[in-house]
Amino acid sequence: MGPQLPLLVAALAGCLLPAWGCVTCDAKVVEALYHFEMEYLPSRSQELQGVLDRIKYLLNDFKKIPDLNDQHLGVVDSPTLQKLSVDFLKNLKRITNSEEQGEAFLSQIFWMLIKQKASILTTITQFQKKGFCPNKCGQMLQTLIWCHNCLKRIHTCRKSIDCGVHEVVVHELEDLVLDCELSWHRISAGLNNYTFYRVLGSNSLLLSVGKEPTLTKTMVRLEDAGTYRCELANMKTSRAAVTHFRVRGLLPSLSVLPQRAGGAGRSSPTTTTATTEYEFSTEWDLSLLFPTALANPSECPKSEDVLRGRLIGLLLWGLLVLLIAFVTA
Secondary structure, three states: OHHHHHHHHHHHHOOOOOOHHHHOOOHHHHHHHHHHHHHHHHHOHHHHOOOHHHHHHHHHHHOOOOHHHHHOOOEEOHHHHHHHHHHHHHHHHHHHOOOOOHHHHHHHHHHHHHHHHHHHHHHHHHHHHHHOOOOOOOEEEEEEEEOOOOEEEEEEEEOOOEEEEEEEEEEOOOOEEEEOOOOOHHHOOOEEEEEEEEEEOOEEEEEEEEOOOEEEEOOOOHHHOEEEEEEEEEOOOOOOEEEEEEEEEEOOOOOOOOOOOOOOOOOOHHHOOOOOOEEOOOOOOHHHOOOOOOOOHHHOOOHHHHHHHHHHHHHHHHHHHHHHHHHHO
């Protein structure tokens, strides 16, 4: 009986399916399997005596299923290993907490293997589609775990270092913020510095070098408009990724002029062409500056009222002239 016990342990540990081997790279799984072999199985040796041969046949037959052999790359990252381990330990605990015996225990082992295989396929497929080399541009250094020996190594994910051009619009006297960080930067190993340049024709002016992925320039002027470049360096190359920023400057909003409610100096950068260097809105409420000229026609005085007012004015001026003449006579 004793020599047959490691068979079940080996199956659960992942010797039969390549992706299962990744699970044993987790120390918690190794410890759980040790207790399973040294404590749980000996405690149920009499019950398992009659079914171990059938378990051996079942596991050998299960080994022939080729799904994982065809799909698995043989590597995972730490978050994926964590998911595999948690699921494996949960199923292992379900077995050790079970009170099933004989055929029922054999059936439980079988369904545990089926469920575990489905879970592994889902987790591995998700990792290989989204987690393996997730960078769409640049050179990413990804830390991976090789399942056959549990060694961590740095894998280089090589894509085009050109990460495109970002359009940035800023008003004069505002702060300009250029953000060079992409989603894969935080999970990439060996990142060094972000270097920002101002592109001046065929030359480049160095602006900053540091760990921060952003460049901030306060109180910008219209002459700050132009092209900027950010270069990300890692431990293997000084140009792991290159991002350009095309900055367009707008004249400041003229708050000294009253503006219509809800329409203060509106401008839409998306409606301008790439060749537009500066733009600003002139949609100010001129009616507040020239109320008579831009008054609503319905609010203008009627012609009869205007004529009556002029006649009264002439009479008053006439009376004033007569009074002056009388006094001076």
